[in-house]
Amino acid sequence: MDNETRERPRNCMSLPGRTGLHLVLLLAVSLVFVGDSLAASKRWWAAAVRDSGQPRPTLYLEQHGIASMLEAKNSDRAVFEKLVMIAERGDATAKYVVAIAYLSGVGISQNRVSARRWLGRSADQGNARAREVLDGDMPYPHVFVDDPSITPQVSATASAESPQEIAPVPEPVPAPTSKLNRKSDTTTSQAASDDLVTVLLNAVMQPADSHFWVWWLGGLSLGLFTVGFWVVTGNTLGVSSSWDRIVSYREDRKLQAASKMLASASDADIERAMMEATLAEFGDDLPEEFREQAARISQQQTRATPRQSREQRAPYGAHVMFLLCMAIGGTIAAYTVGDLEIRMDMGKDFIRFFGDGPGSWVVLLVGGFLIGFGTRMGGGCTSGHALSGCSRLQVGSLVATASFFGMAILVSLLLDSMFG
Amino acid sequence: MAIGHYIKFIVFGLLMGYIVARIGFADYSEVHRLFTLTDYRMLITFIAAVLVAMVGFIVFAHGKKLQKKPLHKGTIIGGVMFGTGWAVTGACPSIAVIQLGYGYMPAVITVLGILLGSWLYRIVHRRWFNWDTGACDS
Numbered sequence: 204m205d206n207e208t209r210e211r212p213r214n215c216m217s218l219p220g221r222t223g224l225h226l227v228l229l230l231a232v233s234l235v236f237v238g239d240s241l242a243a244s245k246r247w248w249a250a251a252v253r254d255s256g257q258p259r260p261t262l263y264l265e266q267h268g269i270a271s272m273l274e275a276k277n278s279d280r281a282v283f284e285k286l287v288m289i290a291e292r293g294d295a296t297a298k299y300v301v302a303i304a305y306l307s308g309v310g311i312s313q314n315r316v317s318a319r320r321w322l323g324r325s326a327d328q329g330n331a332r333a334r335e336v337l338d339g340d341m342p343y344p345h346v347f348v349d350d351p352s353i354t355p356q357v358s359a360t361a362s363a364e365s366p367q368e369i370a371p372v373p374e375p376v377p378a379p380t381s382k383l384n385r386k387s388d389t390t391t392s393q394a395a396s397d398d399l400v401t402v403l404l405n406a407v408m409q410p411a412d413s414h415f416w417v418w419w420l421g422g423l424s425l426g427l428f429t430v431g432f433w434v435v436t437g438n439t440l441g442v443s444s445s446w447d448r449i450v451s452y453r454e455d456r457k458l459q460a461a462s463k464m465l466a467s468a469s470d471a472d473i474e475r476a477m478m479e480a481t482l483a484e485f486g487d488d489l490p491e492e493f494r495e496q497a498a499r500i501s502q503q504q505t506r507a508t509p510r511q512s513r514e515q516r517a518p519y520g521a522h523v524m525f526l527l528c529m530a531i532g533g534t535i536a537a538y539t540v541g542d543l544e545i546r547m548d549m550g551k552d553f554i555r556f557f558g559d560g561p562g563s564w565v566v567l568l569v570g571g572f573l574i575g576f577g578t579r580m581g582g583g584c585t586s587g588h589a590l591s592g593c594s595r596l597q598v599g600s601l602v603a604t605a606s607f608f609g610m611a612i613l614v615s616l617l618l619d620s621m622f623g
Numbered sequence: 624m625a626i627g628h629y630i631k632f633i634v635f636g637l638l639m640g641y642i643v644a645r646i647g648f649a650d651y652s653e654v655h656r657l658f659t660l661t662d663y664r665m666l667i668t669f670i671a672a673v674l675v676a677m678v679g680f681i682v683f684a685h686g687k688k689l690q691k692k693p694l695h696k697g698t699i700i701g702g703v704m705f706g707t708g709w710a711v712t713g714a715c716p717s718i719a720v721i722q723l724g725y726g727y728m729p730a731v732i733t734v735l736g737i738l739l740g741s742w743l744y745r746i747v748h749r750r751w752f753n754w755d756t757g758a759c760d761s
Contacts (some may be wrong), residue, residue, distance in 0.1 A: 414647070414650075415645060415646060415647035415650075415653065415664070416645045416646055416647075416668070418664055418665075418667040418668040418671055419671060421642070421645065421646040421647075421665075421668035421671070421672070422667070422668045422669070422670070422671020422672045422674070422675055423671070423672075423675055424642045424645075424646075424672075425642055425643070425646065425668070425669075425672035425675075425676075426671065426672040426673065426674065426675020426676040426677075426678075426679060427675060427676075427679065428635075428638055428639060428642055429672065429675075429676040429679070430675075430676050430679030430680060430683060431635075431679075432635050433680075433683075433684070433689070434683055435631055435635070436628075436631050436632070436635070438690075439689055439690050442715075442716045442717040443716040443741070445716075446716055446737055446738065446741045447741050447745070449738070450738055450741050450742040450745065451742075451745060517628040517631075517632060518625050518628055518629070520629065521625075521628045521629050521631075521632040522632070524629055524632050524633050524636060525632040525633075525635065525636040526636065526717075526720050527636065527720075528632070528633045528634075528635075528636025528637045528640065529636045529637075529639050529640035529643075529717055529720045529721055529724070530640060530720045530721060530723050530724030531636075531637060531640060531724055532636060532637040532638065532639060532640020532641040532642075532643075532644065532721065532724065533640040533641070533643070533644040533649055533720070533721035533722070533723070533724030533725040534640075534724040534725065534726075535637070535640070535641055536640065536641045536644030536645050536649075536725070537644065537649075537724070537725045537726055540645075542725075542726075543725075543726055544726050545726050545728060546726050546727055546728060547728050547729065548727075548729065549651050549712075549713065549722075549727050549729050549730070550650065550651035550652050550713075550727070551652060552651055552652040552655045553651045553652075553713065559729075563729065564729060564732050566711060566712070567712050567729055567730075567732040567733045567736065568732050568733075568735060568736045568739075569708075569711075569736065570707075570708040570709075570711040570712035570714070570733060570736060571708065571712060571714070571719065571732065571733035571734065571735060571736015571737045571738075571739070571740065572708070572736040572737075572739050572740040572743075573704045573705065573707050573708030573711075573736075573740065574704075574705055574708035574709065574712065574714060574715060574716060574719070574733070574736065574737050574740060575716070575736060575737035575738065575739060575740020575741040575742075575743075575744065576701075576704055576740035576741070576743060576744045577700075577701045577702065577703070577704030577705030577706075577707075577708060577740070578701065578705050578715075578716055578740075578741070579701070579740070579741045579744040579745070579748070580697040580700060580701030580704065580744055580748075580752075581697055581698050581699075581700075581701025581702045581704075581705060582692060582693075582695070582697065582698065582701065583692065584705065584715050584716045584717070585715040585716075585717070585718075586715075586716075586717055587692075588692065588702075589669070589673065590672060590673060590676055591676065592692040593673050594673045594674075594676035594677040594679075594680055595677070595680050595684075595689065595692075596677075597691065597692035597693075598692070598693070598694045599691075599692040599693045599694040599695065599698050600692040602694055602698050602699060602702070603692075603698045603699075603701070603702040604702070605702075606698070606699045606702030606703050606706060607702040607703070607705045607706035607709065608706065609706065610702065610703045610705075610706025610707055610710070611658045611706040611707070611709045611710040612658050612659070612660065612710075613706075613710075614658075614706065614707050614710035614711065615655055615658035615659045615710045616658075616659055618655075618710065618711075619655075619659055
């Protein structure tokens with residue numbers, strides 16, 4: 204009886220219902236899209252560059268201006284021609300990639316004679332892989348046969364050899380016919396001159412050369428994830444609270460010890476301890492009847508009924524694992540799109556603003572500090588406020604999201620105008 | 624019980640890292656395009672995610688009591704600080720770790736900054752501020 208009345212409604216947590224299982228299943232199904240159906244020509248070129256023995260293909264593509272060409276949705280033909288230019292300047296990697304393009308019929312019609320010539324030129328410069336392919340009599344398609352999603356567009360005879368031709372690289376629409384392909388090559392600021400309809404259409408219609416998920420797939424996964432997290436763990440998603448837990452290691456230990464003590468102590472013990480503490484604090488200020496009651500309680504015999512532990516908080520280590528596994532999830536994602544490489548910089552736009560030396564590290568540290576301080580001050584971050592708060596129309600979350608999104612837009616535009 | 628917590632957090636951590644990276648949040652240039660409003664893909668993605676979550680919460684959380692996110696004095700100032708940090712580093716508390724996993728090594732420094740910031744905020748909060756941030760276990 205006594206215990207029942209003390210059972211208060213849970214104020215923050217809510218236990219998952221069985222319906223949660225359905226949701227998790229749905230989430231799993233949406234992730235079957237893992238090997239997403241959108242073949243990417245960018246991935247094809249990157250794979251070809253990697254195959255040449257280039258350890259950092261993404262950087263190579265960026266340095267030679269090919270990455271920006273692909274982002275601007277240039278056709279494979281244009282990329283091929285650019286690579287021929289680079290190759291003629293004496294770049295062994297480009298020679299190899301041109302040869303592979305000839306072999307595979309990407310950006311140019313298939314031509315084994317030209318392929319052999321370019322392979323020979325690359326091998327003469329000491330490219331071991333080119334020599335290997337030449338000596339192997341150019342087995343087709345030797346590069347990416349194990350990954351159906353990046354099987355290059357091939358001629359009829361070649362596709363008979365490769366049974367996995369599921370998703371040929373879609374040839375981007377030729378530039379003059381499509382308004383959609385118009386996007387600035389060098390920087391993003393120019394694209395602002397595009398009218399809104401074009402930009403929106405660009406966003407909705409996933410370009411074929413994108414690494415990333417089309418909007419509905421991303422939205423569905425992220426939304427289901429947010430709800431699924433709550434259903435399964437009983438907490439609303441919020442990553443900045445995990446950071447908060449991690450930095451408060453000492454308090455966490457204290458709290459743990461306290462809750463363990465509470466769990467083992469009987470109700471009467473706790474009541475008596477509280478009464479004594481109250482008396483010690485306020486002493487004579489308390490009314491007479493309270494002190495009588497206190498005296499009565501302190502004489503009561505201890506009942507040996509241990510309290511039921513209602514452990515709901517995830518343990519400290521789970522939060523550490525959460526963040527660690529997030530990093531691993533990122534690695535898996537990078538690996539599946541063929542973009543995984545260790546980089547000592549933060550990408551070309553970051554370099555454009557802040558460089559990649561120690562000065563940029565200071566920027567990162569200060570930025571990180573602002574993120575940590577700001578999210579705790581605002582009571583949440585993107586996941587806590589924007590995802591799980593806005594979706595429940597929480598006033599605080601709506602205001603917070605508006606302020607951090609707005610500020611981020613302002614600062615980004617400012618960065619662009621300063622370093623554009 | 625504790626092991627259950629671990630398994631849940633491991634699975635959800637992996638999922639979150641994968642999803643967020645595949646959307647493109649780990650890519651600085653992509654995030655920059657989102658904030659300069661030159662590419663609406665991620666913005667639309669995010670709005671779609673919020674709408675899906677909204678439907679999900681309406682269906683599954685009907686009549687249940689979830690964590691409140693009240694408006695308090697720190698909301699806007701905190702949001703402005705966070706927004707600045709996000710625009711500059713391209714990271715939010717989860718993205719910083721995912722960037723690191725994606726191969727961007729300097730994100731380690733962002734992570735350090737986040738640790739420093741949240742640690743310092745605890746101290747500052749206890750000393751000068753007293754509002755309820757809406758976090759349920761503080």
